[in-house]
Amino acid sequence: MSGEAVQYKSDWELLEMVPGLSGMNPTTVTFDESERQAIILALAHLAVDRPGWDYMLNNIAVKIDRNIEGRGMMFETLKAIKQRHLVPDIAHKAMILDSAPLTSLMKGQLGDPIKLGP
Numbered sequence: 001m002s003g004e005a006v007q008y009k010s011d012w013e014l015l016e017m018v019p020g021l022s023g024m025n026p027t028t029v030t031f032d033e034s035e036r037q038a039i040i041l042a043l044a045h046l047a048v049d050r051p052g053w054d055y056m057l058n059n060i061a062v063k064i065d066r067n068i069e070g071r072g073m074m075f076e077t078l079k080a081i082k083q084r085h086l087v088p089d090i091a092h093k094a095m096i097l098d099s100a101p102l103t104s105l106m107k108g109q110l111g112d113p114i115k116l117g118p
Contacts, residue, residue: 041078044082
């Protein structure tokens, strides 16, 4: 071998040199319908949890989802479902925080305070 470094366009070019791996397409992935739906669900949940990632996650979802005006149909539906489930959770927490007994306790209106020391 000479001392010169050989540069390749990508790692995939190296794979072409390995017997049995030539012709491998780096962008082909195969999965069944349930796996496809699970991937879209995971993308939708992540988009709700991390709103700044929505654009990128949608771009991934439309590759395996029905594309309607640049948005994934199932992706948007699953995002909306997750968002609806968050609203009652937030409302429930607000109801607990705004409840009369808690407010009364905070204002010291439930009787004598509990003594913590001697």
